[in-house]
Amino acid sequence: MYYKKYGFTDMQVSAIGLGTMRYDDEDITAGRLEKCAEIPLYAFEKGINYFDSAPFYCQDKSEEITGIAISQLKRDKIYVSSKTSFYAIGEEISRDTFRRRLETSLTRLKVDYLDFYHLWCLLSLESYEEQMDALYGFFEEAKNEGIVKNIVFSSHMQGKEIENVIESNKFKGMLIGYNPLNYRFRQSGIELAYEKGMGVVAMNPLGGGLIPQNPLAFEYLTQGTDLNVAQAALRFVASHKEITITLAGCTTKEHVDDAVKAVEGLKEYKSSEIVAQYVDKGMSFNNLCTGCDYCKGCPVNISIPKFMDSYNEKILGGNDFEVKDRILYHWGVKIEDASKCIACKMCEKQCTQHPPIIERLKEIAKIV
Ligand code: SF4
Numbered sequence: 001m002y003y004k005k006y007g008f009t010d011m012q013v014s015a016i017g018l019g020t021m022r023y024d025d026e027d028i029t030a031g032r033l034e035k036c037a038e039i040p041l042y043a044f045e046k047g048i049n050y051f052d053s054a055p056f057y058c059q060d061k062s063e064e065i066t067g068i069a070i071s072q073l074k075r076d077k078i079y080v081s082s083k084t085s086f087y088a089i090g091e092e093i094s095r096d097t098f099r100r101r102l103e104t105s106l107t108r109l110k111v112d113y114l115d116f117y118h119l120w121c122l123l124s125l126e127s128y129e130e131q132m133d134a135l136y137g138f139f140e141e142a143k144n145e146g147i148v149k150n151i152v153f154s155s156h157m158q159g160k161e162i163e164n165v166i167e168s169n170k171f172k173g174m175l176i177g178y179n180p181l182n183y184r185f186r187q188s189g190i191e192l193a194y195e196k197g198m199g200v201v202a203m204n205p206l207g208g209g210l211i212p213q214n215p216l217a218f219e220y221l222t223q224g225t226d227l228n229v230a231q232a233a234l235r236f237v238a239s240h241k242e243i244t245i246t247l248a249g250c251t252t253k254e255h256v257d258d259a260v261k262a263v264e265g266l267k268e269y270k271s272s273e274i275v276a277q278y279v280d281k282g283m284s285f286n287n288l289c290t291g292c293d294y295c296k297g298c299p300v301n302i303s304i305p306k307f308m309d310s311y312n313e314k315i316l317g318g319n320d321f322e323v324k325d326r327i328l329y330h331w332g333v334k335i336e337d338a339s340k341c342i343a344c345k346m347c348e349k350q351c352t353q354h355p356p357i358i359e360r361l362k363e364i365a366k367i368v
């Protein structure tokens, strides 16, 4: 296993972290939690020492399953993370609800402290400010007590927006989606986080499965390697100097082996070097939006990159339901905004990929 230093700390973390949102659904439904726990135990055997968990994953059993494994490992050999937000709490925001959530996570994970506790799912600067006001004080209190070692955040915001959160200097690290489809949304964010000495954990390195499901579109990532497309996509992310940990969601031991292979003999490069290497490759496939954000400045404030990123799902084999799901729950944008377009064409003139943005927005506006 290849290890990296977590930001400006002394923590040595594995370049691959275990994302614990993909335990086998049938086993969970049948109550075979011990069997699911074989995955984190196997991951640890293979050198993975970072376990990313959260309430609600896997029928709300992820923390419990991960805890079964963690209780069999030496606590000081692993890093354990979980998350909370007021969306997750779904109750009145108070110290009591925050504590109840935190204590539940500790109990389920069978630990006395969390190495990383995330302010979960910052969808926009507005939601960031709301969550900071409501929750950050409770995070600090838990940190002062020693039950949370590091306060971190997770976000689906783009690079520029993420920069605002990083500049607050309130967080030791961040968890963001990063993959060969969306890296341009996030590149400036990871660069700033790295410069500031934050740890950067990348989730969704396979684009929610879109990348392995479309091997021809992403074959260019495998050139000069003996890796398959999924492994090559993991290596693409892990090889960024600015990214500390790449999360791999594993259902089987073979998935763990795949992820471990992806970082064998890993070489790190600055993101600017990686982007330069891939700039002319693959990314214009079927007019996919690459998240470059050159289309900013819409006169009616449509979040064009977010809508076009969601439409990518359809181009890569998805359907309207998946497009809608991504708009609403990944980006947190109102689908009705798509119908505000006045067809001024500003975005289409500025876009380097030349997708028919206006047509796609019309199509999205009709999704119910
Ligand atoms: S064409 Fe529509 S989406 Fe594009 S900038 Fe003009 S109003 Fe905004």
Ligand code: SF4
Residues within 6 Å of the ligand: 288, 289, 290, 291, 292, 293, 294, 295, 296, 304, 305, 308, 350, 351, 352, 353, 354, 355, 357
């Ligand atoms: S300019 Fe084009 S490719 Fe870039 S984010 Fe906007 S729609 Fe996507």
